[in-house]
């Protein structure tokens with residue numbers, strides 16, 4: 001059963017507590033949007049589950065958004081459709097209601113990812129598209145050196161890709177999504193070549209994994225990264241990333257057709 005907080009949040013994060021600045025740091029990135037639009041192909045009606053503040057909905061013609069958290073729904077720009085208050089695990093739509101469906105940076109938070117994905121499959125005639133991270137790859141990022149607890153948290157939360165494809169059934173493809181330098185959607189790896197950004201507590205708060213670790217971890221991270229940026233140690237080892245146009249890390253797009 002899905003438990004809801006006062007704000008309505010239905011996953012492992014209470015967006016009533018940490019969600020207020022989300023939309024300022026998690027702005028849709030045009031290059032990632034092209035990947036999503038390409039995966040949905042010519043779908044006209046698209047369900048967006050865990051829609052949050054509406055990132056990437058502009059890339060799709062007719063969106064129905066589902067979002068349980070009130071503070072996330074409140075951050076949706078007026079030009080977007082109002083989001084329906086519901087949860088992935090129990091979608092209030094008939095079988096085959098949509099041409100396509102997407103869930104972006106959300107499935108790792110659900111109380112029952114398998115049930116939610118089966119619901120998405122049930123209500124969708126065509127492709128179901130997931131933007132998520134491969135937990136087998138999240139620790140390969142330089143952040144692991146400075147805040148291993150944060151990426152251990154991510155590795156634990158993201159369902160293995162094989163479990164996602166098994167729940168979706170049908171024919172699945174999994175592709176790595178290159179993250180562009182200057183990516184406007186501020187998840188941790190988006191800052192691969194801009195480490196200073198992660199020194200901003202508000203930028204970190206827009207990545208929910210940081211809310212699972214305590215102050216001691218955040219303080220150690222801040223001090224250690226500042227030290228290595230000041231001494232030049234970070235740049236000696238990772239400085240090439242400041243000029244690397246894209247980074248292939250843990251971000252993947254999963255596309256399932258019946």
Ligand SMILES: C[S@@+](CC[C@H](N)C(=O)[O-])C[C@H]1O[C@@H](n2cnc3c(N)ncnc32)[C@H](O)[C@@H]1O
Pocket residue numbers: 002009010011012015026049050051052053054055066067068069072086087088089103104105106109110111208
């Ligand atoms: C990291 S945010 C991503 C929001 C948006 N998709 C984006 O790309 O910016 C995760 C979203 O998933 C939602 N969520 C968590 N558990 C959920 C569930 N069980 N059903 C539907 N949405 C859920 C949260 O409320 C939150 O808005």
